[in-house]
Amino acid sequence: MSTATKPTVATVWLDGCSGCHMSFLDMDERILILANAVDVVYSPVVDPKEFPASVDITIIEGAVSSVEDAHKAELIRARSKFVISLGDCAVTGNVPAMRNPYSPKELFERAYVENATEPADANARRMKLPVVGVPALRPHATPVHEVIKVDLFVPGCPPPADAIWFVLTELLAGRVPDPSALTRFGK
């Protein structure tokens, strides 16, 4: 199904709720058309592979929240020709950034010490905070463009499928789209 001439598209989740990806799938029948027009080379919905060496269009959902998110963002930038911040989390920080007034320590204290029952002793729970094989949180969740250069912003929570379709088809036609008629912050 892949030919060398088809433009390549990647979609990536950082710290978001996956709603932006679901809105992508809400293109419904248009997904069937898209499947023929582009190669989706990397995405949570295709069998994952290493992020390719070069991708034409990369869509990012979510804020940059963990050290791993930041690392991924940099890698994506280095390997993508055009990067889109999709949705309010990527564009502004939105919901993930609501944790910013608190330190990771306070957040963990609530989740793993106060709101847990095993081990039975609170101090024993404190000793068991998740650190093995999980990435550390950055002090603050930030929009994607605080970490890397972004080429196009598509706000919305999530941006409607029509806006995503418009942006992709315009880009494929060689134009830089203005999605502001189809979506806005908080929509």
Add this chain to the structure above:
Amino acid sequence: MGKTITIEGVTRIEGHARISIQVDDKGKVQDAQFHVTQFRGFEKFVEGRPYPEMPSVMARICGICPVSHLMASAKACDDLMAVEVPETGVKLRKLMNLAQLVQSHALSFFHLSSPDLIFGMDGDPKLRNIFGLINKRPEFAKDGVLLRKFGQEIIALLGGKKIHPAWVVPGGVSAPLTAEKRETILASIPDALARAQRGLESFHEVAEKFPQEEEVFANFPTMFAGLVTPSGGLEHYDGTMRFVDENAKTVAEFSNPKFYSDFIGEAVENFSYLKFPYFKPKGYPEGIYRVGPLARLVVAERCGTPLADQELASFRAKLGRAPQSSFHYHWARLIEILYGIETIKKLLEDPNILDTRVRSRARPNRLEGVGISEAPRGTLIHHYKIDDNGQMRWANLIIATGHNNLAMNRGVRQVAERFVNGHRLNEGMLNRVEAVIRCFDPCLSCSTHALGQMPMHIELRGPGGELFDELRRS
């Protein structure tokens, strides 16, 4: 001296979940862990915010099942206000909840899991996805895409948008259903039913080909938990929370949500951001239980709609009253799709579904409230405390996927024990480790993001970190 095998995100691009497997000198599996690698802090950062905001904020936990969070959150708020939601308000909430059940199950089965079944567990990883399916089985893929659309369209008709609608509010819903919208949805039902039935047929054609998977995909006795109606039928919005043993015998029940913490404890493990709920009376980790479609069909006596009950009868005739293999989550999910569509029709045919009294209003009358509902993946619990000004002081959330955390970890270990042998790795092992997790349809965006398919890069390392073997899927 043992070794640890790590399965992690390719170049750490997708590493929202990873797996570690420890083997001993002889290459025999000692242990395995499923790491969930995202943390968001909702239980803390809602502090100080007005409680009526909660449904909209909490829905942003997850874009796959936002409606579930809307339900559990709105119900916790109803409890804070101590109000009764008008009858039609309840029915409309149920309608949206079932629409989501159908769309989410369609996504899990058609978009994410069926590629394994259609292309085979050892099929070409480049084709084994929804886009490959569009090419190989266009009609089947289209059924999946349009079934998901059926559910999403109902949500949009009721709530104004497909994802994160603001229509479910404390006390009920914000707007009634119009006759015109009712007709639109009713007209789409026969088509959706036909697609669901074709999906079941396709499933039966291929399901027989996976006896090995059936045998080791998290196949062990556990308790099951889920909501049931007062007469013991399948339920997703409200009802009695029931725990049964591995033979489907009831072990415990409670109908007032506030008692959940007498039955459910939450354990912390240092290798995962996702906690491990357990059945408290049995302790940790003996109190392992499963939730979700398979569990709901075990705890309930019946579905209560004709087509779903007919399929449930064959399910039980073939697999017994309480199937232990998590491979059967797929079939259970398809039965629930039938049930969802049939029940949506039933609700719409109810004469008072167009009633305009759909919301009760009140100030908060309690300082603490709990809401429980069934998300597509299992029981979801929201527990809030507020102050006299109606500002949030504290929240505890037990997410559907969390309940299955112990079973998923044990399932990964079971698959590893069967397929990891010696010091060599192979693609078949890798793929089945992904697939066992996929059976549970973990809503990893509730906790991480690996939607169904896990990124795979396996390294077999010695105790000093030296690389013994490596397997990469590209």
